[in-house]
Amino acid sequence: MASQLIFLLLTLAGVALFSFNARKVIRNIKTGKPENRTDQPAKRFATMLKVAFGQTKMAVRPVPFLLHLVVYLGFVIINLEVLEIMIDGIFGTHRIFAGLGGFYNFLIGSFELLALGVWLACAVFLIRRNILKLKRFSGVEMKSWPRSDANYILITEILLMTAFLLMNAADSKLQALGEGHYVSAGAFPVSAYLQGLLPTFASSLILVERVCWWFHIVGIFAFLNYLPYSKHFHILFAFPNTYFSNLKPKGEFTDMASVTNEVKAMLDPSFVPAEIAPGKFGAKDVNDLSWINLMNAYTCTECGRCTSVCPANITGKLLSPRKIMMDTRDRLEEVGKNIDKHGADYQDGKSLLDDYVTREEIWACTSCNACTEACPINIDPLAIIVELRRFAVMEESIAPASINAMLGNVENNGAPWKYSPADRFNWAEEG
Template sequence: MIGQLIFGVLFIGAMALAIYNARNIFRNIQLGQDERRTDQPAKRWKAMLLVAFGQKKMFKRPFPALLHLFVYLGFCIINIEMLEIIIDGLFGTHRVFSRLGGFYAFLIGAFEWLALSVLIGCVLFLTRRNISRLKRFFGIEMTPWPRTDANLILIAEIALMAAFLTMNAADYKLQLLGAPNYARAGAFPVSGWLLPLLPDTIPTLVGIERFCWWFHIIGVLIFLNYLPYSKHLHILLAFPNTYFSNLNPKGRFSNMGSVTNEVKAMLDPSYTPEAAATPLHFGAKDIQDLTWKNLLEAYTCTECGRCTAVCPANMTGKLLSPRKIMMDTRDRMVEVGNNIRKSKNNEQKDDGKSLLDDYITREEIWACTTCNACVEACPVNINPLEIIMELRRYMVMEESQAPASLNTMFGNVENNGAPWKYAQADRANWVKGS
């Protein structure tokens, strides 16, 4: 009973903390402006199934995609066994689903092969990050914490899978020795290899099996509550993020409702836009000016660096890194959310900071060529370009600040109806003599 009580307290406490963290994340995302992303549900389900479940975009690089698929499937499917562990922990049973007979043996055997694939995948990923040192895992935004975070998760997954296989091996040996409460159940094609390494005394084996059982369940509960502070939150958020993807063709920019209202008012003096339709800003200066989808994408970013690796501006040595754009947006969102929760009445107060300038510099924003390479490369359909364009819109339309070359182009469009510096009457002269 003592073990059951301890387990119950740990489980309830961990779930309560997970719910608290989830609520904070949801509230932070709600800081963004409203945006409709519920049209064309059939296309959205298809995008989620192909990109999030099927990991379609990952397979542009087959080798890491295959490793990621092993880790992803293995870790998710093995955690189905958590249901049995939770029931055993709460009610004091042992392998409660063993009554399923042959199907249970199939499940445990499949879990073991998947656990082995997770182990191999995580070891290879650690090697790629820390020994091969691939370029895209480094950059000015990849400070010690993001690199440590990635390594911690990989090491934790290795430890959890090792505990799972050791637990099964000890359980299997106890079954073979005829220990009380360890009836023959399950199949152990991988953990069976560990039997020669284990002792033959029943009390010691029970201690190993129980230790690994507690280590596994506590490790999973810690992992669950670590996710909100880690880039690995994409394990959960990749699914809603891909469902709410932008279904428009890449390169099609959205019209600003505020500008549309201004144009309609100019064309029709009787037009009166709704007060709610008028925003505080043109474009975005801080995270409150972005949409909830932009903020969801910031939380979903896995910091894999595929966007930055294909960015032509970054390749030529410019300051822009699309990955940094998403990381900075997330950091600013968390900061604002924490400030609100610390205030007396949960009010947003000006802390003297903003996403633009304090987190993302203007040099980064104007380095973007709007080529959409980052959008195409992202394995979970994140769109850094939307944030970049909203920050640009703010600088141009609110502050009237833009590079000299763009100001020249704006002037030509205003005066000549084209970006080039010649009169409209001369715009077709290039065809003469052809």
């Protein structure tokens, strides 16, 4: 009964702590401006199935795709066993689903093969990051914590899979010894090879089996509560993020209701806007962005695919789309902490633009949409860059000289060039 009580308290504490931290993240996301993304539900659901569940955009790079698929399937399927662990932990039973017979043997055998696949895939990922040092995993934004975060998760996955296989190895030896309630159940195609590493005495085997059992379930709860502090929150957020992703053609900029209303009022003096125009154009800080932009920031996996295809970054410019997303998330976390300490109206005198993202970064962007195309979970860094640019131009009238010259030409000549509209066809006459 003591172990059951400890298990129940651990479960309640783990779930409660995760719920507490998850609510804070959702609260932070809701500080963004409203944006309607509820249209075309069937198409949105299909997009989520294809991109989040099917991971179709990962397949562009076959090797990491296959490795990630193994980890993804292993994470989802192996954790089905958590249901059995939960029931055993609460009611003091052991392998409660053993009565399923041959199907149970098939499940446990499949779990072991997947566990081996996850172990090997995580080992390869560690080698790619720390020994091969792939360029995609480096950059000014990939400081000590982002690098360590990825390694922590990979090492944790390896330890969890090791504990799972050792638990099964000890369990199968205890079954062979006919020890206590260790009923004969399950197939062990992988852990059978680990039995030689284990002691032969029943008491020692029980200790190994119990330690690995507790390590496995405690590790899962620890992993769950680590997610809100990690880039691996994408495990949960990838699904709503792809569902609410932009369905419009890439490159189609969003309209600004305030500007649209102003133009309509100029064309039709009797026009009355349905909504009051916002007091600010574009975005200077995270609360000027939409909740979609903020959810994108929390969903970012820091994989670097966006930055690796960014033409500005490739040519040596300061811009890194991954850094834009990480900076947005870091600033949003800072705003959230300020809300917790000082209340919702507190102003710390800082902003996303200038304090996190520089002017040089936003103007280095070519608006080519390569980053949004490359993202495996439909994150849109360009949307944030455009909003920061809009603020700089429309609120501050601050832009690079070349941009200001272009804007002046549009205003005076109706085109980006310095020539008068009357001279536009001179080239044809000269021919």
